Amino acid sequence: MGCVFPLPKERQEAAARVTPQRETSFIEKMKKTNRNMVVFYGSQTGTAEEFCGRLAKDAQRYGMSGMSADLEENDMSELPRLVEIDNSLAVFCMATYGEGDPTDNAQDFYDWMQETDEELNGVKFAVFGLGNKTYEHFNAMGKYTDKRLEELGGRRIYDLGMGDDDGNLEEDFVSWKEQFWPAVCEHFGVEATGDDTSIRQYELVFPTDINMNKVYTGEMGRLKSFETQKPPFDAKNPYLATVAVNRQLNQAGDRHLMHLELDISGSQIRYDSGDHVAVYPMNDVSIVNRIGQILDADLDTVISLNNLDGESNKKHPFPCPTTYRTALTHYLDITNPPRTNVLFELAQYATDPKDQDILRKMASASPEGKGLYQSWVLDAQRNILAVLEDMPSLHPAIDHLCELLPRLQARYYSIASSGKVYSNMVSICAVVVEFQTSTGRSFKGVATNWLKNKVVVTDNGHKATVPMYVRKSQFRLPFKASNPVVMIGLGTGIAPFMGFLQERGWMKEQGKDVGETILYFGCRHRNQDFMYQQELEEFEKVGVLTQLNVAFSRDQEEKVYVQHLLKKNNEHLWKLIHTDNAHIYICGDARNMARDVQNAFYDIAEEVGGLTHTQAVAYIKKLMTKGRYAQDVWS
Numbered sequence: 001m002g003c004v005f006p007l008p009k010e011r012q013e014a015a016a017r018v019t020p021q022r023e024t025s026f027i028e029k030m031k032k033t034n035r036n037m038v039v040f041y042g043s044q045t046g047t048a049e050e051f052c053g054r055l056a057k058d059a060q061r062y063g064m065s066g067m068s069a070d071l072e073e074n075d076m077s078e079l080p081r082l083v084e085i086d087n088s089l090a091v092f093c094m095a096t097y098g099e100g101d102p103t104d105n106a107q108d109f110y111d112w113m114q115e116t117d118e119e120l121n122g123v124k125f126a127v128f129g130l131g132n133k134t135y136e137h138f139n140a141m142g143k144y145t146d147k148r149l150e151e152l153g154g155r156r157i158y159d160l161g162m163g164d165d166d167g168n169l170e171e172d173f174v175s176w177k178e179q180f181w182p183a184v185c186e187h188f189g190v191e192a193t194g195d196d197t198s199i200r201q202y203e204l205v206f207p208t209d210i211n212m213n214k215v216y217t218g219e220m221g222r223l224k225s226f227e228t229q230k231p232p233f234d235a236k237n238p239y240l241a242t243v244a245v246n247r248q249l250n251q252a253g254d255r256h257l258m259h260l261e262l263d264i265s266g267s268q269i270r271y272d273s274g275d276h277v278a279v280y281p282m283n284d285v286s287i288v289n290r291i292g293q294i295l296d297a298d299l300d301t302v303i304s305l306n307n308l309d310g311e312s313n314k315k316h317p318f319p320c321p322t323t324y325r326t327a328l329t330h331y332l333d334i335t336n337p338p339r340t341n342v343l344f345e346l347a348q349y350a351t352d353p354k355d356q357d358i359l360r361k362m363a364s365a366s367p368e369g370k371g372l373y374q375s376w377v378l379d380a381q382r383n384i385l386a387v388l389e390d391m392p393s394l395h396p397a398i399d400h401l402c403e404l405l406p407r408l409q410a411r412y413y414s415i416a417s418s419g420k421v422y423s424n425m426v427s428i429c430a431v432v433v434e435f436q437t438s439t440g441r442s443f444k445g446v447a448t449n450w451l452k453n454k455v456v457v458t459d460n461g462h463k464a465t466v467p468m469y470v471r472k473s474q475f476r477l478p479f480k481a482s483n484p485v486v487m488i489g490l491g492t493g494i495a496p497f498m499g500f501l502q503e504r505g506w507m508k509e510q511g512k513d514v515g516e517t518i519l520y521f522g523c524r525h526r527n528q529d530f531m532y533q534q535e536l537e538e539f540e541k542v543g544v545l546t547q548l549n550v551a552f553s554r555d556q557e558e559k560v561y562v563q564h565l566l567k568k569n570n571e572h573l574w575k576l577i578h579t580d581n582a583h584i585y586i587c588g589d590a591r592n593m594a595r596d597v598q599n600a601f602y603d604i605a606e607e608v609g610g611l612t613h614t615q616a617v618a619y620i621k622k623l624m625t626k627g628r629y630a631q632d633v634w635s
């Protein structure tokens with residue numbers, strides 16, 4: 001260990017000015033602000049964070065005083081000290097990612113839970129997990145947290161809740177909450193106040209003496225960070241990459257499949273094949289304008305929404321000061337169906353009692369209310385604009401709406417190039433999301449439609465740009481190039497394999513001994529969505545791709561999927577896996593494909609390897625643990 005020298009006093013003061021000290025002791029903060037309930041979140045794309053905020057806000061209605069807290073920003077080794085606060089409770093909203101992994105902000109807490117032998121001395125807790133049933137490790141992080149806190153001596157005051165994002169996550173959460181609060185009241189002997197009035201968390205301020213240089217225009221962190229770009233680039237400081245290529249990959253069919261190349265030269269961004277690129281999109285200008293019109297708002301008004309809780313680490317719901325236009329364009333999610341708490345809070349602004357009633361009913365836990373929310377909001381894909389349009393008596397204050405809407409999240413894409421071959425370029429392969437809702441509206445996916453319209457050079461000669469950063473993944477080619485690889489991709493799931501193929505080709509050129517490289521690709525029609533056909537055939541011609549298998553599901557009467565082709569080649573695949581140490585990769589829409597492919601491998605292990613079903617399952621699990629069966633799937 002090196003020596004540590006204290007800084008001179010004036011340097012310490014200067015350092016404190018540059019990086020303001022954050023309060024990491026949640027215990028001290030709770031004591032200082034008279035809170036007895038803390039709600040922690042492990043969240044990647046904001047849902048768990050949003051749920052935490054709602055629980056902390058609800059607390060007041062149930063005789064508790066709550067605050068929400070980022071696991072990453074607090075010293076979690078203090079958890080045993082929670083008993084120092086009377087009638088205290090810690091709630092955890094934990095999302096699961098990858099192979100049952102924690103979110104980035106929950107990683108340190110997860111490590112702490114695994115390693116610590118500290119006693120929790122009866123610390124009272126409850127856990128709500130967020131997951132998706134289409135993934136193998138459903139809600140693994142919620143389950144682990146719930147089990148581990150009890151093992152460490154914590155006292156569970158209400159059962160683990162498990163939300164399923166493949167079903168209706170909002171309903172799962174509302175149903176859990178409905179049971180959780182009475183359990184809290186009973187446990188602590190407190191009464192629900194029955195007070196359903198709306199509680200504002202932020203105060204609307206119109207800055208005086210506006211200096212437009214100090215107004216946020218879409219930056220995620222530092223003001224003017226898009227004008228003066230400074231590495232390192234990450235979620236809070238994205239790089240503004242120029243769009244070098246944007247071409248359509250299909251010549252026929254209704255869908256728009258696209259290949260983009262983002263220029264990252266000079267950014268110092270490094271990436272490996274298999275990593276993800278995160279893109280911050282902008283909302284559709286016409287939706288923003290229409291919201292402004294319906295609410296009679298001057299969208300160019302400069303505002304700041306300031307947290308009424310001066311002790312909170314979160315001073316504003318989004319970077320402030322800014323304009324309503326910037327908030328609705330860059331910072332807020334205006335296209336996903338609004339959650340029930342938003343509808344509940346908006347109800348007060350409906351002048352027609354019938355509309356008020358419907359909005360409140362949809363936010364209630366009654367079966368009728370849940371059914372109505374499911375059909376009127378979720379099934380009909382009504383976004384906030386559609387709600388406003390279809391309820392003409394609803395006229396909320398725009399600042400309150402901005403406080404309530406969740407943040408617009410970055411979209412991830414599996415990088416479709418190799419950082420070894422194209423160090424200055426990050427490629428994306430994506431399909432544009434567009435469909436008609438049951439109310440006859442056209443739903444346009446935010447990021448894909450925004451990317452589709454990115455022309456390489458705009459009319460005024462400027463280059464189109466995309467705020468992005470790279471997120472490391474564990475989807476990696478084998479360390480030894482001589483190991484065979486079997487890649488299975490569906491639709492845009494071809495993306496990371498384009499990077500893998502470029503890299504295997506590059507290794508071959510370096511004279512390395514490169515093992516068999518096999519691709520199974522599934523799409524609908526040969527003449528419509530056989531993406532990168534030319535490139536793939538070229539890889540095959542030069543021997544980089546040793547086998548190209550394509551399943552065109554809709555080109556014949558009987559559906560043909562990748563798993564059918566896998567089973568046809570079962571003998572060879574088993575040899576590659578069992579004898580030659582092959583690595584298997586699966587990428588694409590998780591919903592059914594990943595499960596079907598996994599079942600095909602169980603069948604191969606049983607039919608060719610002679611294993612029982614239980615042995616086959618254990619065999620594939622072992623490959624996963626060894627990193628020889630990797631999945632990059634989304635839904």
Ligand SMILES: Cc1cc2nc3c(=O)[nH]c(=O)nc-3n(C[C@H](O)[C@H](O)[C@H](O)COP(=O)(O)OP(=O)(O)OC[C@H]3O[C@@H](n4cnc5c(N)ncnc54)[C@H](O)[C@@H]3O)c2cc1C
Nearest residue numbers: 411412413414429430431433435445446447448492495634
């Ligand atoms: C790790 C990871 C890697 C990814 N890699 C890729 C990739 O390489 N290529 C790629 O194209 N995508 C990829 N995705 C998905 C991508 O991040 C976006 O979700 C996708 O592009 C849609 O974004 P959007 O903003 O255009 O749509 P959004 O505005 O987010 O809208 C999408 C919504 O529309 C719904 N929807 C879509 N179609 C229909 C329909 N027909 N009927 C009803 N509802 C529908 C979806 O359920 C979803 O709720 C990846 C996702 C993750 C998490």
Ligand SMILES: Cc1cc2nc3c(=O)[nH]c(=O)nc-3n(C[C@H](O)[C@H](O)[C@H](O)COP(=O)(O)O)c2cc1C
Nearest residue numbers: 043044045046047048095097098131132135138139
């Ligand atoms: C790339 C990816 C991987 C995921 N992996 C899992 C998983 O292994 N198990 C699971 O139950 N849910 C998984 N999910 C679902 C998320 O946990 C779920 O959508 C959750 O609501 C996200 O919460 P957040 O918005 O707070 O990050 C995954 C989602 C994505 C996008």
